[in-house]
Amino acid sequence: MEFEKMALDGAWLITPKVFGDARGYFMEAFKADEFREHVGNISFVQDNESMSTYGVLRGLHFQDGDAAQAKLVRVSRGKVIDVAVDIRPYSPTFGKHIAVELSDENHRQLFIPRGCAHGFVVLSDIAQFQYKVDNIYAPEHEHTLRYDDPTLGIDWVLPHDKLKLSEKDLKGIPFSECKP
Numbered sequence: 001m002e003f004e005k006m007a008l009d010g011a012w013l014i015t016p017k018v019f020g021d022a023r024g025y026f027m028e029a030f031k032a033d034e035f036r037e038h039v040g041n042i043s044f045v046q047d048n049e050s051m052s053t054y055g056v057l058r059g060l061h062f063q064d065g066d067a068a069q070a071k072l073v074r075v076s077r078g079k080v081i082d083v084a085v086d087i088r089p090y091s092p093t094f095g096k097h098i099a100v101e102l103s104d105e106n107h108r109q110l111f112i113p114r115g116c117a118h119g120f121v122v123l124s125d126i127a128q129f130q131y132k133v134d135n136i137y138a139p140e141h142e143h144t145l146r147y148d149d150p151t152l153g154i155d156w157v158l159p160h161d162k163l164k165l166s167e168k169d170l171k172g173i174p175f176s177e178c179k180p
Contacts, residue, residue, distance in 0.1 A: 010113030059119015067141035078127030088115035
């Protein structure tokens with residue numbers, strides 16, 4: 001696996017080695033010792049998967065306090081733009097974001113540290129999105145950051161009229177009110 005530090009403090013882009021032939025391919029999606037060597041000692045406690053259709057934008061979600069989550073995200077079918085926003089006031093990259101294309105073709109994964117809001121938009125007909133988290137889901141600590149906050153200037157690639165959001169995501173708070 002190749003580990004590349006991202007422009008967001010503590011975030012990593014991970015590209016596995018893919019071995020393919022006429023039958024298909026094989027890859028190691030996660031290897032604890034390599035992950036620990038590059039990223040650190042993170043203990044994942046839950047694997048999640050979502051399926052979404054073209055234009056669905058999920059996010060920007062985060063959990064606060066002791067319920068904060070680090071995530072290792074990837075796409076096993078389809079293509080998304082994945083976004084992480086640093087909301088840690090003590091971080092050198094506070095208020096910055098990264099956007100990465102994740103797909104079943106590039107096999108890349110993104111590690112997002114605790115203290116970041118996370119979201120993605122689906123660019124393909126369907127996307128299966130998988131992610132590991134190091135803390136369980138705690139709805140009483142969950143918040144949504146406004147996806148279109150002008151302070152953040154996130155390019156979601158798709159035109160605004162093609163985006164499909166849940167009511168919860170449409171009611172996200174502005175970055176200026178974010179107090180993780």
